[in-house]
Every structure is written in structure tokens, then in C-alpha cells.
Amino acid sequence: MNASVHRSPASGARPEPRRSMVVCGVIGAAVMAAVDEIVFHQVLGWHHFYDRSTTGVGLLSDGLLHTAELLALVAGFFLYADLRRRGTLAPAHAWAGLFLGLGAFQLFDGIVDHKLLRLHQIRYGVDLAPYDWAWNLGGLALLLTGVVLGVRAARLGRAAGPAS
Numbered sequence: 001m002n003a004s005v006h007r008s009p010a011s012g013a014r015p016e017p018r019r020s021m022v023v024c025g026v027i028g029a030a031v032m033a034a035v036d037e038i039v040f041h042q043v044l045g046w047h048h049f050y051d052r053s054t055t056g057v058g059l060l061s062d063g064l065l066h067t068a069e070l071l072a073l074v075a076g077f078f079l080y081a082d083l084r085r086r087g088t089l090a091p092a093h094a095w096a097g098l099f100l101g102l103g104a105f106q107l108f109d110g111i112v113d114h115k116l117l118r119l120h121q122i123r124y125g126v127d128l129a130p131y132d133w134a135w136n137l138g139g140l141a142l143l144l145t146g147v148v149l150g151v152r153a154a155r156l157g158r159a160a161g162p163a164s
Contacts, residue, residue: 015090017157020083021097027076028101033069036109037062051120092153096146103143110136
């Protein structure tokens with residue numbers, strides 16, 4: 001095997017907390033987009049990404065969302081694998097980033113896409129208030145979980161001190 005292709009992580013490699021958080025944040029946002037796309041767009045058929053036109057345009061918008069979500073997921077996992085390969089993954093920060101990404105996507109969709117831009121609603125023909133509250137509170141809970149994990153990760157990082 002070529003040693004330049006299969007090298008072990010450099011000894012003394014320092015964790016990269018910020019990069020670990022950002023990379024896993026991208027993965028989290030992509031996972032939440034996938035859950036939204038699969039559950040609410042395809043399985044339940046409650047809405048499309050863009051519902052202010054024809055069904056064909058709605059399906060096209062779902063396909064574009066799905067494409068973006070898959071590209072983000074693949075890119076995120078390549079970047080995650082690179083962190084692992086180089087031995088610079090900061091796991092606590094990565095978990096925080098994952099939850100921050102999940103919650104950020106959910107809240108962005110619920111507030112910006114649903115209410116400000118009105119690209120679509122969660123569901124049609126029903127009282128939206130319970131759905132909106134559940135959607136946005138779920139996103140807020142995920143985001144706050146990420147914040148708590150991020151604060152805890154930062155404290156652990158400070159307590160560990162600089163890597164030698």
C-alpha cells in the first residue's frame with residue numbers, strides 16, 4: 001500500500017472544535033431536511049417545498065431540496081471523515097454541531113419558509129396553530145440541546161487545557 005494514501009493521524013494532532021461543530025452542523029441540517037422531505041413531503045404528502053404554484057412545480061422544488069440535502073450530507077460526511085482521518089475530530093463539539101444543525105434547519109423552515117416567505121405550510125385545511133407550535137418548539141428544543149452541548153464542550157475544552 002502507498003504510505004501517502006494510508007497514513008495514520010499525526011501524533012500530537014490537535015482537535016479542531018470549531019471545524020468539528022461546523023461540519024456536524026452541516027450534517028445535522030441535511031439530516032433534518034431529509035426527515036422533512038421524506039416524512040412530510042413524500043410519506044404524508046402534506047406539502048411540497050414550494051406550494052404556491054402547480055403540483056409539477058411543487059415536485060420540482062422537492063427534487064431540488066432533496067438534491068441540496070444529499071449534496072450537503074455527502075459533503076458533510078467527507079469532511080467528517082477527514083477530521084477522523086487526521087485525528088482532529090472534537091466529539092463533544094461535533095455532537096453540539098449536529099443538534100445545532102438539526103434545530104437551525106427546523107426553526108428556519110418553520111419561521112422563514114412557513115411564515116415569512118409562505119413557501120408552504122406544514123399542512124392545509126386544518127388549524128395551523130398546533131402544527132406551528134409543535135414544529136417550532138421541536139426545532140427550538142433541538143437548537144437548545146445543541147447550545148447546552150456546545151457550552152459543555154467548551155467547558156471541557158478549557159478544563160483540558162492546551163494539547164501538548
